Amino acid sequence: MRGIHLDMYRKEDGSYCLPDGIYFGLAEDIYHSDKALGSTSIKGLATKPYKWQRDRIRPKDTEREPEHLKWGRAFHCRVLEGKGEFDERYAEPPSPADYPYPAYFHNSDQIRAFLKEHGMKVSGSKAEVFARAQEIDGCPRLFDDVVSAWWDAHPKHEDVSKAQLIEIEDAVSNMARDPSLSAVMTAGSLIDGAAELSIFYTDERGIRRKARLDYAIPMTGGRPYSMVVDLKSFTTFRSGTDEEGGVRKVYDEFYDVQAGYYRDAIDAARLLAANGQVFGDCEDGFLRDFLGAPKHAFMWVWVMMRRDNGMIPVILATDIYSALINHGNDIARAALDTYHHHVTTQGADQLWTPAPKVPRLLDAQSLPSYNRGATYEQPADR
Numbered sequence: 001m002r003g004i005h006l007d008m009y010r011k012e013d014g015s016y017c018l019p020d021g022i023y024f025g026l027a028e029d030i031y032h033s034d035k036a037l038g039s040t041s042i043k044g045l046a047t048k049p050y051k052w053q054r055d056r057i058r059p060k061d062t063e064r065e066p067e068h069l070k071w072g073r074a075f076h077c078r079v080l081e082g083k084g085e086f087d088e089r090y091a092e093p094p095s096p097a098d099y100p101y102p103a104y105f106h107n108s109d110q111i112r113a114f115l116k117e118h119g120m121k122v123s124g125s126k127a128e129v130f131a132r133a134q135e136i137d138g139c140p141r142l143f144d145d146v147v148s149a150w151w152d153a154h155p156k157h158e159d160v161s162k163a164q165l166i167e168i169e170d171a172v173s174n175m176a177r178d179p180s181l182s183a184v185m186t187a188g189s190l191i192d193g194a195a196e197l198s199i200f201y202t203d204e205r206g207i208r209r210k211a212r213l214d215y216a217i218p219m220t221g222g223r224p225y226s227m228v229v230d231l232k233s234f235t236t237f238r239s240g241t242d243e244e245g246g247v248r249k250v251y252d253e254f255y256d257v258q259a260g261y262y263r264d265a266i267d268a269a270r271l272l273a274a275n276g277q278v279f280g281d282c283e284d285g286f287l288r289d290f291l292g293a294p295k296h297a298f299m300w301v302w303v304m305m306r307r308d309n310g311m312i313p314v315i316l317a318t319d320i321y322s323a324l325i326n327h328g329n330d331i332a333r334a335a336l337d338t339y340h341h342h343v344t345t346q347g348a349d350q351l352w353t354p355a356p357k358v359p360r361l362l363d364a365q366s367l368p369s370y371n372r373g374a375t376y377e378q379p380a381d382r
Contacts, residue, residue, distance in 0.1 A: 004279045006030060022272050022287065023198040024280030031198050036208035037339065039258040045335035046257065049342065053352045071167070072233055074160050075305065078168050079175070079231060080195035080215055083187060089156050090165065094146050104143040105130070114140070171233075171311040175303065180315050184217060190229060193217035194286065201268040205340055211265030218289035219297065226293035228266075228320075229301050230259070235308040246304040246314035257335075259300045260328030263320045266291070266298070295321055 009016050015033040023031075032038075037045075044052030078086040096106055105111050111129045112122040118136050122129065133139045151157065160168075172188035175181050184190055197213045215229040232255065236245040250256055272278070273287045296319050304314040318324050342352045371377070 018200050019277070020201045020272060021199075021277035021279050022269050023200070024194060024278075024282045026196070026198045026280065028196070031196075031210070031212055034200065034210060036200055036210040037336075038210050038212070039261050042257060042261050042332050042335045043254045045339050046254070046331050049335075049338050050352050050354070053342070057349055057351070068233065070158070070160065071164055071307075072231075074158065074164065075168050075171060075233060076196075076214065076231055078172055079189055082189040088154065089158055090160050091154060091157065092162070092165075093154075093157070093159075094143070094150050096143060099143050099146055101140070103140055104146065105133075105140050106143045110140075167307065167311060171305045171307075171313070174311050175305075175313050178313055178315060181303065181313070184229075190215045190217075192220075193229075194282070194290075199265040199269050199272070201265065201272060203264070203268075203336075205336075207336060207340065209261075209265065209268075211262040213262065213266075216290050218286055219293045220289070225297035225299050226290050227299040227301050227317075228259075228262070229303055230255070231303050231305075233305040233307050235306070242306050242309060242312050242314050243316070245306060246302070246316055249304065250302060250316065254328075254331075255302065256324055256328035257331045258328070259318075259320065260325050260330070261332035263325060263329055264332070266320070300325065 004019075004021075006016065006018070009018050011017060015035060016030050018030075018034050018036075041052065041056075044055075074086070074090055077089055096104075101110050102114070105114070108126045108129060111126065111133050114133055114136070115122045115129060120132060120136070124132070130142060169188075176185050176188055184192055194216045195214070197216045199211045199213075200208070201210075202208050213228050214231050217223075217227050217229065219226045232249070232253075234246065234249040236248065238245065238248065240248075269287075270291050273291060278287065298320045300318055300320045302314075302316040304316065306312045306314055346352050
């Protein structure tokens with residue numbers, strides 16, 4: 001295990017190209033900026049490879065992040081990194097209600113009113129009138145300065161609403177009461193493992209691949225298996241039990257394919273660890289115990305928080321060498337075949353197109369028969 005100077009691997013466009021290895025404590029933004037193939041890419045390659053390639057080489061302008069992704073990131077932080085880190089990143093910024101006028105100025109009108117009370121000139125910009133007000137004893141502070149100081153003290157802050165914060169604490173509380181999770185949780189956070197363990201490796205075809213395990217827990221004397229805890233949240237409009245909804249979400253969102261793809265990374269990590277390609281802070285024996293679990297003593301555990309039904313945690317688990325994960329791995333490998341074929345035949349930085357086909361010949365029976373609104377096609381109008 002050793003340190004690494006990440007800036008050495010930063011490219012001119014701001015992305016990274018990290019060397020193969022197992023990384024503890026790797027920042028999320030650095031992981032995502034590396035263009036090695038991750039599970040999101042595999043889903044795109046498995047379903048719409050031509051769109052995936054175009055989106056990759058013709059990226060859209062950054063759009064506002066969907067609420068569910070922001071919520072999911074905050075939930076991950078709370079459970080995986082602990083309440084201290086969560087409070088630092090998601091603390092509430094100062095509110096005007098907590099810094100009321102006349103102790104603090106919130107706008108130019110209040111500053112001008114203060115100047116008028118003291119018989120001073122009230123014209124000018126906000127900066128000019130505040131500079132004038134500061135000449136008076138007992139001048140209130142600017143609320144803007146309070147906010148600026150707070151942001152300087154919280155550089156990693158991300159904005160979430162009070163309702164979202166309450167939801168997350170409710171979710172954590174419900175998780176802690178679940179008997180299958182309570183043994184590996186303290187104060188609402190997972191323990192005895194490694195959060196967001198990142199793996200980068202190059203496969204037998206030279207394809208750079210990556211995986212980021214939410215929470216890796218090694219086997220111990222009292223638990224004869226290793227496990228990966230994968231946090232998810234979901235809502236569903238379909239009827240059925242919470243478990244049925246969770247199972248459908250695993251299927252619909254390709255979570256089984258993600259697990260199958262990550263299984264390859266876990267297998268690759270054994271060789272990386274043996275070669276000493278381990279970076280960051282890691283407890284002695286952690287990787288030995290985590291990666292050393294027997295083949296069918298390695299569990300994948302989805303903790304799926306149902307947000308539209310009282311923050312109920314749905315726990316789903318499977319052996320990572322089960323038939324279910326084998327099938328997901330088959331889909332992932334087929335997606336890699338698609339990637340390798342198109343990179344080889346059309347290039348990594350070009351638009352991809354399907355193989356040419358013989359034009360389909362149409363006749364009168366080829367077209368649909370539904371009403372498309374043409375008057376001539378309405379029998380009653382002829």
